[in-house]
Amino acid sequence: MTSSTLRRTPLLGVAGLVVVVDQGTKLLASSQLADGRIVPLLPGLLNGQLVHNTGAAFSLLRGSVQWLGVLSLAVTAGLLIWVMRHRAAPFWQGxxxxxLxxxxxxxxxxxxxIGHVIDFLALVPINFPIFNPADVAINLAVLCFFIDLWSSRGSKAPS
Known part of the structure; x- marks a missing residue:
């Protein structure tokens, strides 16, 4: 497998696209689901249901908006510093x-x-916490980190 790289500009473009999709769909969900109704998005699989989450994933640390806001800011700053220091990264790592x-x-x-995270995507077949596109992106980041780790494992010479 050849090792392709992802340069800084496309990497920032993907991050920007995630933010635009996330914020745009949250705005739409807030306006369309504010009355508390549940709307089938993919019948039998995914519903739209508005929830205001003051915690983190799975509503952990509920009510810790300020602390989680500071953490979000710190992670964002750390990632931006990392991006600015690296012109390119291995594809999956990038x-x-x-x-993320x-x-x-x-x-x-x-x-x-607004003091809380807007969640609006509810899986129908299983009882799973309601989530949003930013949450999906964070989970995709974890998957990409694992793929990067797995694919780089075979490319390193043994010591």
């Missing part, structure tokens, strides 16, 4: 950083702007 940056920034904007 995608992981891009998704976009997801962290998307949820961080909510925390700082």
């Amino acid at each position: 995608m992981a950083v891009a998704f 940056l976009g997801g962290t920034l998307g949820n961080g904007i909510d925390r700082w702007r």
